[in-house]
Each structure stands twice: as C-alpha cells, then as structure tokens.
Amino acid sequence: MMEPPALPEASLHPLETNTGWQPLPRRGAVFAAVGSAIGMAIPLTLAAGIVPLAFHYAHWLLAGCAGLLVGLAWGAWFGWRRHRLTFWRLDEQALGVRRGHLWQSESHVPI
Secondary structure, three states: OOOOOOOOOOOOOOOOOOOOOEEOOOOHHHHHHHHHHHHHHHHHHHHHHHHHHHOOOOOHHHHHHHHHHHHHHHHHHHHHHHHHOEEEEEOOOEEEEEEOOOOOEEEEEEO
C-alpha cells in the first residue's frame, strides 16, 4: 500500500509560498503608515484649505482641518497596506522585490 503525498506546509500569508518570497518585517508597517500619512496629509490639507478660500467660503479653516484628518487617515491606511503587500526574495541570481495585489510589479537587482 502506498503512502499518500504529504501536504504542503501552511503559509502565513496567501501570497507567500515555498518560492522563497518573504514579507517585510511587521515593525516597519508603522513607519510606512506614518510616512505615507504625512505625505498624503500635506497636499490634501492645502487643497481643502485653498479651494474654499478661492470661492470665498467662510469656513475655509474648518475645511483645511477636515482635509488634514482625511489625509492622515487615508495616507496611514495606504502606507500600511502597501507595506503588507511588499515581499522580498534573495537567491543565487538576484535580490527580488514584489509589490502589489491586483497589479503586481516585480524588480530584480543582480548580484
């Protein structure tokens, strides 16, 4: 009687398989979220403050504060998600970085 084939080991992430792709360390997700939040908050704050001012809206400062909050929240979510969808692999030929979920991009730097 033959033994059935062994099942593959369970993966921690659905994109991570036995191909060697590893996720970035979790501790970096906070820094990615903070950096992206700042980068997204600045233009949204300026846009939300200048556009109402140009149309002579009396509460342009309130609109700028709302833009700041939306920019911080949206940027933090975007940075955290991008960090969680970035994987790396080091093999004999190159260092590889894979990003994305629906549209994946893959970069290789030869050794």
